[in-house]
Amino acid sequence: KCFEEFFLHKFRSTLSKSNIFGRGEHVLIAYSGGPSSTALLHLIADGLSVNARRRLQFQAHVAFIDESSLYPADSINIREKVIDLITNQLHYPLHIVSIDENLDNDNSLKDLLFQHTKSLTAREEFIRRRKLKLLFDIAIREKCTKLITGDNCTKLAAQILSDMAQGKGAHVALECVRIIYIYLE
Template sequence: MRRLALRTLRDESLFGRGDRVLVACSGGPDSTALLHVLVMLRREIGHEVIGHGVDHGLRPEARGELALVAELAEKLGVPFEVTRVDVEPGGNLQARAREARHRALQDAAVRRGATVIATGHTADDKAETVLLRLLRGAGPRGLAVLEPRAPSPVSPSGADSPRDLVRPLIRARRADVLSHLERHALVFARDPSNLDPRFTRVRVRRELIPLLTELSPRIIEHLCALADMLGDVCPSEDPMGGLGRAQRGAIERAQKKGMRTVKIRMKGGRELDVTFPAGKIVLNEKK
């Protein structure tokens, strides 16, 4: 896995000598392996590593999971901090927790002078996300998911520019992660929500992927290759990138009717005002 991460870092120019990398750590297997691998690669790349965890206050186990990361970070000689955020129970809980986590990481990156934020996404995560987007009717650009380097979905709380997200493990399989953890005797936590079939991603991971693997043993590689190809042919500046079919349809119909603006609802309950200045499509988040 170390070689896979090094090749991805170099091929994609994710960061270089002198850069400070903030690693998003939850205590789970992926982020634990990521922290360890990036520390191992410091001599070759010449970067700095700092760790950061976010406690959403939704699970009492999270405090202990982050304590595992803090212990590992101390052994590795890596600074580590935790941000605690308040996410109230209710609708769209996962989406709101994700947004709060991203903003906390952005604020931490600004405060600590980090140039990028590294997350532990793997090839399995990428394949699962492609399938989830297909189930939701995403268009071609919406299937170009989890690129090695991508802009942040949120901005920091202040006026600073958002830090890009980088994914050094995006070419590694989940099995590679587990092998790395076992080889180096690294302790990690398991989030019970990853086994909860109420979440669509869990059913995709535990039911759909195994079925597709029976039909095509290399389905993970095929889905990742599809996402990469679509990322190459669909411009990332596509203003409707990542929107679902219904949202894109509403925008296209409004544009054809000559409407000046149309409102669309995003996942998580956010609303966007879409305008059409000089024939262009501009998405504006409602405050």
């Protein structure tokens, strides 16, 4: 109990002191259903709650990219669980987008992946970039000025090593940022 209270206090304190988020600002939280993004969502929910001493002042929106077309066996009932958690328990606006959205009707993303990418690394990079593009589209549509992802250190380290192995070492600093600023025109 002590650790949890201290951790929540540190999280709220760090965000409020940094002045990253303005009062009433719309912020998009990327939610994958995994443990890291679930922990992030609960930290933010606690920080936005009325009972919090140092209450966060932004408006949270949650985005979920539905990957059931890529991994049908792994995604049984995950959509319903996400809807229940976000809308019924936390009461945040939820934006669900299929990873196949805005593609030609003739091609599914799965078909495109197997036709045009030769390696597993290329497929993973394509899916990662596709998800990020969809998140940007949602953020712009909902007038969110920031995007928060719930990546953990292991995923971040793997991404950095992968980028360096592919000759993208100049982008390491950009990969380390977990709050992405979106400039609306």
